[in-house]
Amino acid sequence: MKQLKAIIKRNIKLYFKDKALFFTSLITPMILLVLYSTFLGKTYENSFRFSLEAAGASASDKLINGCVAAQLISSLLAVICVTVAFTSNMLMVQDKITGAKSDLIMTSVKNRTLAIGYFVANLFSTLIVCGAAAVVGLVYMYISGWYMTFSDVMFLLLDVILLSLFGSALSSIINFFVSSNGQMSAVGTIISAGYGFICGAYMPISQFSEGLQKFISFLPGTYATSLIRNHTMRGVFEKMSNLNFPKEVIEGIKDSVDCNLYFFEERVSISSMFIILIVSIAVLLAIYISMGALLKRKVKS
Numbered sequence: 001m002k003q004l005k006a007i008i009k010r011n012i013k014l015y016f017k018d019k020a021l022f023f024t025s026l027i028t029p030m031i032l033l034v035l036y037s038t039f040l041g042k043t044y045e046n047s048f049r050f051s052l053e054a055a056g057a058s059a060s061d062k063l064i065n066g067c068v069a070a071q072l073i074s075s076l077l078a079v080i081c082v083t084v085a086f087t088s089n090m091l092m093v094q095d096k097i098t099g100a101k102s103d104l105i106m107t108s109v110k111n112r113t114l115a116i117g118y119f120v121a122n123l124f125s126t127l128i129v130c131g132a133a134a135v136v137g138l139v140y141m142y143i144s145g146w147y148m149t150f151s152d153v154m155f156l157l158l159d160v161i162l163l164s165l166f167g168s169a170l171s172s173i174i175n176f177f178v179s180s181n182g183q184m185s186a187v188g189t190i191i192s193a194g195y196g197f198i199c200g201a202y203m204p205i206s207q208f209s210e211g212l213q214k215f216i217s218f219l220p221g222t223y224a225t226s227l228i229r230n231h232t233m234r235g236v237f238e239k240m241s242n243l244n245f246p247k248e249v250i251e252g253i254k255d256s257v258d259c260n261l262y263f264f265e266e267r268v269s270i271s272s273m274f275i276i277l278i279v280s281i282a283v284l285l286a287i288y289i290s291m292g293a294l295l296k297r298k299v300k301s
Contacts, residue, residue, distance in 0.1 A: 003109050007117030008124075011091055015125050022125075024087065029080045029133035033140065036072045040202075044068045051253055057245055063236065066145025070232040071257055073137035075201040077160055078225040081130050082199075085167030086191050088125040092118045092175045093184045115172070115292030119285070123168040127161065134160050147235030155231040162277050163224045169284035176291055199225045204258045217263050220280035223273040226261045230270055233259060 016022055045068050052059055059067075095101040101114070134157060141148065148156075178184055196202040199221035205213055216222050237259075240250050254260045261268045268276075 004113050004117055004120075007109065007114060008121045011117060011121030012124055014091055015088060015121065026129055026132065028084065028087070029076065029129065030136065032076055032080065033072075033133075033136065036076055037140075040075070041068055041072060044071050047256070048253070051256060052249070057249055059240070059243070062145045063147075063239060063243075064145075066141070066147050066239075067233065067236045069141045069144035070147075070236055071229065073141055074225070074229040074232045075196070076137060077130065077134060077156075078163065078199055078201045078221075078228050079196045080133055081126070081160060081163035081224075082167035082170065082195050082221065083192050084129045085122060085126045085164060086171040086175070086188060088129070089118070089122040089168065089171040089175050090184055090188075091121070092172070093178045093180075096179045097181065112289060112292045115289060119168055119172050119288065122172065123164060126164045126168055130160050130164050131157075141232070147239050148232065149235060152231050152234055156228065159224070159228045159231060162274075162281065163228070165281045166220065166224060166277060166284070169281055169288060172288045173284060173291065176288065195221065198222075200258050201225055204256060205261070206256055206258060214264065217261070220277055222258075223261065223268065223276045226258050226268075227270065227273050227277065229257060230259050233257070 045064060048059075048064055048067055092101075138148075138153065138156075174187060175184075178187055198216060198219060200216065205216055205222065208216065237250055237254065240253075241247075251260065261273070
């Protein structure tokens with residue numbers, strides 16, 4: 001346990017000591033928020049207005065802005081909880097490049113302890129950045145149009161924690177095989193550019209082709225995005241219901257923004273989404289720790 005604490009403390013100190021890496025991780029969510037609100041905000045607003053007009057309904061600007069802000073922040077958090085995890089987990093790769101990991105393995109530190117230390121330190125760093133982004137996002141939603149309750153906020157923070165766990169576990173497995181600066185840059189670019197699309201953050205899954213929708217329905221990140229979106233937008237839909245919006249209109253909007261997800265035409269409940277995400281985290285962690293154990297046996301042999 002002392003060795004594990006020492007490894008975690010070392011990794012966290014090295015992460016914060018690298019000012020460029022920490023600043024990049026911290027400023028990226030803010031830059032994305034500006035880009036999302038600038039380029040996606042108007043698209044989301046037009047989509048909501050078109051849906052309402054097609055159904056013969058109307059809403060105040062505050063309600064529309066609140067709906068747009070909720071979707072923007074859910075998209076932002078769904079992406080950064082994974083991409084920031086990959087950024088902060090670059091220390092694992094850097095230790096391979098510099099030879100520090102080999103030096104640690106040659107000491108009495110067990111390989112499994114080293115693997116867990118990387119994961120915990122990465123999770124801690126990711127939660128700091130994503131937690132700060134969640135606070136900024138809540139402030140943005142408050143300014144734009146606030147419809148969340150205390151329980152919605154608590155569930156949103158739980159979503160951020162779970163998705164950060166998922167991102168840290170996934171990045172740990174992928175970075176386990178990365179051993180050069182070129183590979184590190186390639187992985188970071190692919191994740192940053194592609195994850196937002198396959199998790200439904202940039203474009204709702206409902207707008208994809210039927211075959212692609214079925215494929216994406218097997219990915220845990222899809223359900224994590226839907227969880228965050230459900231908890232940021234629940235109050236908006238409740239307000240619409242209180243304003244006597246037709247139920248089919250509300251359900252149509254939920255379908256269009258992926259609050260309602262379907263697995264081969266069967267609607268997935270929120271509780272099932274939680275189960276899928278938690279089981280995925282457990283499986284990824286088991287794989288990562290097992291990989292560390294296998295590497296230990298390989299080194300010994």
